Amino acid sequence: MPVVQSCAAESCAYNRDQTCHAWAITIGDAQMAACDTFFGIPRKGGAPTPAGQVGACKMDDCTYNVDLECQAPGISVGRTRDSAECMTYQRS
Template identity: 55%
Template sequence: MTAMMEMPRVQECTVTGCSYNHDGCRAFAITIGSLNHAHCDTFVESPLKGGIDTLVAQVGACKRDDCRHNLELECRAPAITVAAGQDMADCMTYEPTTI
């Protein structure tokens, strides 16, 4: 039997142009990471609002295996922040692993 792990929540998202961000991120879960940096792959730029008003998003997956919070493509940070970085919506909690 597999134990469920609690996914980190999106503590704050300051990306006002995202359809999931209305008084906080309202996506059910987000995915972080691209080949180049810790981009929020769930970012959707549209005037339509999406998500569920009664929940706070969680990190469903993280493709940045070079982040110190990442273990087996799962984020282990207690919570993350999403804001403008290299792109419109990046994980600001990303910290590269040191060698």
């Protein structure tokens, strides 16, 4: 599974020091390449060490998507408006 190399969604419960501590994240919905795992509460959780990987990707039109699995070597998650988005997403 591709590693979440960086995450700028500091308000996410799984983000500590701009790294993802969720075991696996899901990317995408019908509208945009958002991080579906984003959970905005003050309490921090997840794995004790950075562990973030892309478990599933629902962005069927992404260059890196093969059978709903991300094939990028790694991704970056950025903060846009009120969501966290996969900045590695590239429409095919």
